[in-house]
Amino acid sequence: MTPAPPSTDLPTGHPRAIVFHGSASIAGAPVAYVIVLAAVVAVLSFIPFSVALSAGSSFPMAQGVYSLTGWLLGPWAGVAASGVGALIGIFLAPHTAGIPWVTVGGAASGALFAGVITSRRTHRWLTTVLIGVVVLEVFLFYHHAVVRNGVRPGVFVAAYLTHLIAIVGFILPSRRWVGGLIASPDLRRVALGLFLGTWMAASLMMFGESLAGYLVLNWPDELFLFFAGIIPVEQAARCGIGAVVGTGVIAGLRSMSLVKPRDARY
Amino acid sequence: MSTPLVSLRSVSYFYPKSDCAALLNVSLDLAAGEIVGLTGATGSGKSTLCLALNGTVPQFFGGRFFGEILVAGEDTLNQPIHHHAARVALVLQDPGSQLIAASLEQEIAFALENLQVPPPEIAVRVSEALAQVGLAELRKKHPHDLSGGQQQRLALAAAFAVRPRLMVLDEPTSQLDPQSAAEVFSLVRTFNQRFGIAFLIAGHAPEEMAEVVDRLIVLADGRVVADAPAHRVYTDLTLLQRHAVRPPEVTTTFAHLAGRGLARPPFPIHLADGMERLRRLPPPRAFAPPEMVTEPSTVPILALDGVSYRYADGTEALRDLTLSIHRRDYLAVLGQNGAGKSTMIRHFLNLLQPTRGEVRIDGVPLATYSAPELAQRVGYVPQNPDRQLFNASVEAEIGFSLQLLRLTPEEHERRVSGVLADLGLLALRKRHPFSLSRGDRARVVIAAVLALEPEILVFDEPTTGQDEAGARAILDLTRRLNEEGRTVIVVTHHLALLPGYARRVVLLREGRLILDTTLRDAFHAVASLESTHLKPTQAVALARSVDPVLRAITPQELARCFDGSASLPASSS
Numbered sequence: 001m002t003p004a005p006p007s008t009d010l011p012t013g014h015p016r017a018i019v020f021h022g023s024a025s026i027a028g029a030p031v032a033y034v035i036v037l038a039a040v041v042a043v044l045s046f047i048p049f050s051v052a053l054s055a056g057s058s059f060p061m062a063q064g065v066y067s068l069t070g071w072l073l074g075p076w077a078g079v080a081a082s083g084v085g086a087l088i089g090i091f092l093a094p095h096t097a098g099i100p101w102v103t104v105g106g107a108a109s110g111a112l113f114a115g116v117i118t119s120r121r122t123h124r125w126l127t128t129v130l131i132g133v134v135v136l137e138v139f140l141f142y143h144h145a146v147v148r149n150g151v152r153p154g155v156f157v158a159a160y161l162t163h164l165i166a167i168v169g170f171i172l173p174s175r176r177w178v179g180g181l182i183a184s185p186d187l188r189r190v191a192l193g194l195f196l197g198t199w200m201a202a203s204l205m206m207f208g209e210s211l212a213g214y215l216v217l218n219w220p221d222e223l224f225l226f227f228a229g230i231i232p233v234e235q236a237a238r239c240g241i242g243a244v245v246g247t248g249v250i251a252g253l254r255s256m257s258l259v260k261p262r263d264a265r266y
Numbered sequence: 267m268s269t270p271l272v273s274l275r276s277v278s279y280f281y282p283k284s285d286c287a288a289l290l291n292v293s294l295d296l297a298a299g300e301i302v303g304l305t306g307a308t309g310s311g312k313s314t315l316c317l318a319l320n321g322t323v324p325q326f327f328g329g330r331f332f333g334e335i336l337v338a339g340e341d342t343l344n345q346p347i348h349h350h351a352a353r354v355a356l357v358l359q360d361p362g363s364q365l366i367a368a369s370l371e372q373e374i375a376f377a378l379e380n381l382q383v384p385p386p387e388i389a390v391r392v393s394e395a396l397a398q399v400g401l402a403e404l405r406k407k408h409p410h411d412l413s414g415g416q417q418q419r420l421a422l423a424a425a426f427a428v429r430p431r432l433m434v435l436d437e438p439t440s441q442l443d444p445q446s447a448a449e450v451f452s453l454v455r456t457f458n459q460r461f462g463i464a465f466l467i468a469g470h471a472p473e474e475m476a477e478v479v480d481r482l483i484v485l486a487d488g489r490v491v492a493d494a495p496a497h498r499v500y501t502d503l504t505l506l507q508r509h510a511v512r513p514p515e516v517t518t519t520f521a522h523l524a525g526r527g528l529a530r531p532p533f534p535i536h537l538a539d540g541m542e543r544l545r546r547l548p549p550p551r552a553f554a555p556p557e558m559v560t561e562p563s564t565v566p567i568l569a570l571d572g573v574s575y576r577y578a579d580g581t582e583a584l585r586d587l588t589l590s591i592h593r594r595d596y597l598a599v600l601g602q603n604g605a606g607k608s609t610m611i612r613h614f615l616n617l618l619q620p621t622r623g624e625v626r627i628d629g630v631p632l633a634t635y636s637a638p639e640l641a642q643r644v645g646y647v648p649q650n651p652d653r654q655l656f657n658a659s660v661e662a663e664i665g666f667s668l669q670l671l672r673l674t675p676e677e678h679e680r681r682v683s684g685v686l687a688d689l690g691l692l693a694l695r696k697r698h699p700f701s702l703s704r705g706d707r708a709r710v711v712i713a714a715v716l717a718l719e720p721e722i723l724v725f726d727e728p729t730t731g732q733d734e735a736g737a738r739a740i741l742d743l744t745r746r747l748n749e750e751g752r753t754v755i756v757v758t759h760h761l762a763l764l765p766g767y768a769r770r771v772v773l774l775r776e777g778r779l780i781l782d783t784t785l786r787d788a789f790h791a792v793a794s795l796e797s798t799h800l801k802p803t804q805a806v807a808l809a810r811s812v813d814p815v816l817r818a819i820t821p822q823e824l825a826r827c828f829d830g831s832a833s834l835p836a837s838s839s
Contacts, residue, residue: 011276011290011332011333012332012333013278013333014332014334015330015331016324016333017343018329018330019325259325259326260328
């Protein structure tokens with residue numbers, strides 16, 4: 001009998017870094033993951049949650065998970081999952097689509113914003129560009145509504161107060177604090193992080209969508225007053241969906257111990 | 267010395283969140299064209315080692331990895347899994363989990379398409395692979411319409427078609443009938459000789475492995491505890507026993523003969539060698555073992571009366587089947603893959619209704635029982651326990667079916683605690699079922715069934731994927747339940763494990779009952795067994811090679827047939 005090699009209870013080999021090398025990936029996220037999340041987004045597009053009067057349509061449950069794809073897959077793979085899912089959704093569930101190109105763009109931007117809400121010092125250029133885009137959006141929206149169309153400044157701010165607070169939170173270091181909550185091992189902190197993070201990402205997304213819609217539809221002053229009441233409610237619904245669905249998904253993924261995408265934030 | 271095809275250097279691996287090494291300091295080489303067996307107890311690290319050879323461990327699972335694995339000189343951690351998959355093909359334990367296409371030919375073509383094999387070559391390889399595994403006529407069928415054995419052959423065909431340099435087979439025959447298993451091992455030899463493909467075969471099939479492998483590696487707790495030519499490992503009975511590995515029956519037989527002074531080491535591991543050496547011994551004396559007979563009650567507890575069943579695609583799965591099973595029977599149902607065993611069991615559970623004929627329990631047609639009533643009469647333990655586990659704790663799993671019975675909380679708790687204690691699961695009652703070992707998961711499923719207190723227990727391939735100790739533990743449990751008064755029906759391919767447990771055997775072929783007799787008679791009904799792709803055990807084959815009427819069925823019985831007082835012929839060792 002060949003004697004068994006000498007053995008200890010400790011590994012004698014040198015420790016190795018484990019990297020997922022699968023070429024079928026988008027920005028470090030396996031395509032399979034992207035496809036699954038795109039399918040989730042498409043399915044959730046069927047479920048109307050509230051009436052969005054600005055677009056004459058309804059707001060789908062998927063809006064609560066666009067940002068989740070950014071945290072699960074990273075910003076660019078999240079864009080692919082949310083964008084593809086929303087694109088499929090506008091064909092399968094047009095009753096929730098609103099203005100189709102705005103819906104797809106908004107879905108993609110929601111994942112992109114979420115992907116940079118992280119405690120890690122990563123994607124700095126992308127973050128800087130996104131902050132610049134958001135500031136430009138605020139300027140454009142304010143200028144178009146208040147300066148050109150004569151909407152009262154107080155009405156504009158009241159309508160978009162929820163979003164504007166989130167925009168300030170995104171620009172300040174609170175963005176990294178929320179990212180740290182999402183990466184926490186404590187699921188209660190994860191849920192809080194997802195609630196606040198969804199607020200930030202969905203607000204940035206919706207503010208951009210509103211700007212695009214306003215440029216197309218140019219709605220009257222009175223509608224801004226209506227928004228002041230409905231936007232916080234809709235935003236709370238999105239945050240609730242993001243926190244509940246996201247916490248469950250992240251808890252499940254952690255327990256399954258699957259390889260994380262390179263830019264996963266959980 | 268030429269460079270090894272695969273080289274492992276001080277490989278250790280920990281699954282995520284685990285402090286227990288699945289592999290620990292494993293160092294070994296696999297040469298091109300070599301056929302190597304890999305065995306060890308359940309949970310010893312065999313599957314992990316198989317998955318590591320193409321980088322699936324750790325690239326897919328994560329965790330902590332130490333050391334290096336080189337395949338044709340390339341580190342498995344430095345290249346994507348698909349890069350290694352072209353050279354190291356993996357066939358998993360559960361073939362159904364790796365079948366994804368809508369037809370057999372698409373299944374085989376899938377990997378070839380991904381490897382950019384030219385379409386004409388794909389067509390040739392698909393046809394050849396299907397022909398080699400005997401599935402050519404089913405090429406348009408959906409893989410999930412195949413039996414478990416056929417699915418395994420399809421998975422093998424898909425791997426063969428890639429023309430890898432190394433094929434890693436993780437328990438490739440655990441779901442096959444013996445003749446199909448022999449065909450698989452024959453294919454291994456053929457592909458090894460024709461294409462020079464090296465094989466690493468993990469599993470618990472010692473008789474078949476001994477015939478085909480050149481070298482055997484034994485793992486225990488993630489460590490290599492033996493790595494030597496197969497004849498040296500399989501004849502080290504002390505080592506095998508220590509690590510819950512069953513040696514081939516021919517080896518066991520000669521170990522028993524040695525105990526009677528009639529053989530000396532080294533013992534044979536090949537059946538032909540054993541037969542040759544047995545013939546050199548003094549002639550055996552007559553052997554008349556006591557037969558255990560069930561006392562039939564007047565009314566069978568379960569009866570099939572002229573049952574036929576035709577599937578929607580026209581397949582006649584059962585043909586005029588008449589069978590009576592009596593209270594306290596211990597019945598083994600044998601037959602090749604596709605013989606109708608599973609279809610018959612589904613009739614016991616009223617999951618299928620006969621196209622013709624009738625199934626009765628205690629003389630009452632099955633159709634008159636409600637689902638909860640039937641669950642209290644017939645308990646079913648499936649082949650793969652994982653398919654029956656879906657609750658978050660062991661006690662919730664066991665209590666789930668009881669909810670249907672609308673028991674009082676006290677009675678509910680009495681039953682759950684009772685079966686937990688009975689099966690040694692009390693300490694695990696709060697654990698998640700999927701955090702348990704496979705053996706413990708099987709016991710949880712059995713406990714969930716027993717909690718319903720059924721009179722009839724049906725076990726579908728209960729020993730598949732279990733090591734020797736695990737298989738014996740489950741069969742010991744079935745015997746105890748039978749002795750306590752329950753009727754036990756076991757569907758199995760593992761004939762060698764049945765002596766000492768089953769008393770009666772039913773043999774099916776193409777949906778027909780061709781044999782219904784005692785275990786001993788069934789083991790010696792060689793023509794009937796072979797007509798259903800079953801093979802007599804090595805002990806029976808050895809017995810019949812020296813005397814066609816020698817009715818021993820175990821190595822111990824066979825050894826007792828020879829006169830221990832006779833002197834040992836010099837040639838017998």
